[in-house]
Amino acid sequence: MKGKNGKFIKQTFHNIEDVWDVIWLLKKETIENSKGAESISIAGSVSTQLPFFCCPNNIIDVSHSSIISKYFYCKEFTVSPFKGSYGDTPSRWIQQVSIIKNAVGIIERRAANKSKNKG
Secondary structure, three states: EOOOOOEEEOOOOHHHHHHHHHHHHHHHHHHHHOOOOOOOHHHHHHHHHHHOOOHHHOOOOOOHHHHHHHHHHHHHHOOOOOOOOOOOOOOOHHHHHHHHHHHHHHHHHHHHHHHHHOO
C-alpha cells in the first residue's frame, strides 16, 4: 500500500486480524478503482496481491476448505448439497457458491491467458 506521499508503507503484522485489515483495504481500493470496469474483481485483486504480504494458507481455515470441497463434489457428481428444492437451500450456501464460482472463473481465465501468451 502506498501512503499519501506516494511511497510504499512498511507494515508489520502482529496477528491475522492485521492481515484482514489490509484485505478489507484492498477490497475498498478495488471497488473505488474499478468503477465502470467489468473485468476487475475483488477476488482477483486480493488473490493477486495477497502473496506480497501474507501466505494464503494463513487465511484459509478448515471450514473454507470443507465448503470448497463440498462445492466441487456436488458439481463433479451432479448431486444437490441439500435435500429439497432451491427454496430449501440455505441462502448462505447460495452466497458461498457464487463466491466460489467467481473465484474459479478468475483462475480459469488467468490460466487461459497464461497459456495463450506462451503459445
